[in-house]
Amino acid sequence: MPVPCDFQQNALLGLLPAEELNRLLPDLERVTLTLGQSLCESGQHMKHVYFPLDSIISLLCVMENGASTEIAVVGYEGLVGVSLFMGGETTPSRAIVQSAGQALRLKGQLLKNEFYRAGPMQRLLLRYTQALLTQMAQTAVCNRHHNVDQQLCRWLLLSIDRLPGNELIMTQELIANMLGVRREGVTESAGKLQKAGLISYNRGHIKIIDRPGLEARVCECYTVVKEEYDRLLNHNIVM
Amino acid sequence: MPVPCDFQQNALLGLLPAEELNRLLPDLERVTLTLGQSLCESGQHMKHVYFPLDSIISLLCVMENGASTEIAVVGYEGLVGVSLFMGGETTPSRAIVQSAGQALRLKGQLLKNEFYRAGPMQRLLLRYTQALLTQMAQTAVCNRHHNVDQQLCRWLLLSIDRLPGNELIMTQELIANMLGVRREGVTESAGKLQKAGLISYNRGHIKIIDRPGLEARVCECYTVVKEEYDRLLNHNIVM
DNA sequence: CCCATTATGTTCGTTAGCGTACAGATTACG
DNA sequence: CGTAATCTGTACGCTAACGAACATAATGGG
Incomplete structure (x- = not known):
């Protein structure tokens, strides 16, 4: 069974x-x-x-x-x-x-x-793959035009959207690897977010306190990706 | 007819x-x-x-x-x-x-x-789409880690690979839009390449003189993309 | 409980690329 | 032919991010 x-x-x-x-x-x-x-x-x-x-x-x-x-x-x-x-x-x-x-x-x-x-x-997987294409494209443009502060917000929101709670287990070192920036850069940006009361963290535990606040700071890249995922995967689809 | x-x-x-x-x-x-x-x-x-x-x-x-x-x-x-x-x-x-x-x-x-x-x-188009995925991913990482000089080489090689001759019609302004950098940055990088005898250009006409020289300067991103295209689209495929 | 390990905070000089401004140079066109 | 438009070159101060070095703090295993 x-x-x-x-x-x-x-x-x-x-x-x-x-x-x-x-x-x-x-x-x-x-x-x-x-x-x-x-x-x-x-x-x-x-x-x-x-x-x-x-x-x-x-x-x-x-x-x-x-x-x-x-x-x-x-x-x-x-x-x-x-x-x-x-x-x-x-x-x-x-x-x-x-x-x-x-x-x-x-x-x-x-x-x-x-x-x-x-x-x-097949049709579902292909639409998902297209959503993935959009995410990659937007990541490319975000890497080019946006600063670490904005990218950290984007990364936090993308992560928290995929988790049940509001806390993530993740060191600044690892975030830096993901974003492709220095660890010190993440420390600095995360410090700003903490000072602004949007997040709180210690030693690998990041808690999202003020999600709307993060959304206010994030670059458009987050929204573009999110809306494209919704459009491609979230609505009533004729299978 | x-x-x-x-x-x-x-x-x-x-x-x-x-x-x-x-x-x-x-x-x-x-x-x-x-x-x-x-x-x-x-x-x-x-x-x-x-x-x-x-x-x-x-x-x-x-x-x-x-x-x-x-x-x-x-x-x-x-x-x-x-x-x-x-x-x-x-x-x-x-x-x-x-x-x-x-x-x-x-x-x-x-x-x-x-x-x-x-x-x-269908199988062919899907493999092509995967190649496109790779190109986007590599563009994202290139935007993050490589300087304008290297990206210009990559762009020139990707372009010339798709053209019959060795000349392309393209202003520095347009190249800058593509790469997402300033026009002045392209002017400077292109100047270096011209001084090194790799290309020659005037007013929207760029001629590739020393292709191996460009390949020696380009970042790995060019090769990764090219090899993935070859692998996915260029060999004997069981249709 | 102690100490090695890991995570975070801070500083400092360096650099690539930005924004701006402007000067030649070439081309297009009336 | 002459003027406007376009393209390219150059300069300058500014900023974000880098690389390196080091300090502090928290954690965890013996």
Whole structure:
């Protein structure tokens, strides 16, 4: 008897018609992801795709000298492993667990089988991939034109949107890696936000106190991405 | 009697099996694109998709204040309009003709019909979209970590790879818009390249003199993108 | 409880790129 | 041909972010 899976916590799975969902359900395996765990190294084949529940995964572009930048973030609204059904099998980016938690995983081949039925699952995954495209594009322009203060706000909001509570476990060092800036820069920006009473943190625990305040400071990039996700994945879709 | 179309100039079309190609051929319409022409405005529905032949199209992310950054470039190796078959119909980015020339265009609905046959065309377009994802991701990290000199080299190489000759028609002002930097910054970087004997230009005409020299100066981002395109689109693919 | 480890705070000189302003130089066009 | 428009070159002060170095503070394992 299969352990009951709260698949609806993942928005993509929740959008699937019952028929498709029932086909997948027996093969969805619940796993616990730990902070810093790698789900996918650059150029490596993935055995599984992951549907996060309350965990968050960062997609990072890592350069030869070790410097990195987050190009997208994936939570309950998405899945990790689009390259499997897109046909390339691998990607040059890494997938790192940014916030520990649960996810449902599925063998890559089973996802591909479902995808190639060319039914609702395919259309859903493609729209999700387009949303991911938008997030990457907006990250590129944000990296170019906005300062660390704004980017930190964006990053905090994107993260907290994908978590059940209002607290995240994350050091400034790690945030700096994600944003591709210095740790000291994050310390300074975070200090401003704390002084303004928007967040409070100590040693790897960041609490969001005044979310509207953060939204008032964030650059447009956050909103653009959020609205595109809503448009592509959140409304009544003819499957 | 249809005008013969040199469709093979477009690599995507050239990779299609005869059957698929013959189905599309009658509906491919040759058009001339002029510098600066917009093929797609942010959030607007596209009537057609475009398969560039010798033209180049820039995908730009434009912000509220008018500042912009190029997030990807499309030439003979690709097509403009992935959002049509990805299901979102629109995207928040603009598509601007960066180098005048010819393209084949196809009514959006016809492309979608072909895509939904779930055959070789679908698999090809999806792999192309993944290549585009990589280009965007690498652009994001390049914007973060590399200086204008390196980015200009990358931009020049990406452009010249998509052109028949070794000359491009492009002012420094426009390059600055693409890279999302000041015009003066481009003037300075281009001056260095000219002094080093790698390029020569005057008033909107840039000639590549020493391509290996450019490759020696460019950041890894160029190579990563190029190799990923080759891997995804250039080898013997089981259609 | 102590000490090694890890996280955060602060400083300081350096630099790349910005914004602005303006001066030549080339082209387009009436 | 001559004037306006466009393109390119150069200069200058300013700022955000960098790199490096070091201080303080909290945590956790022996």
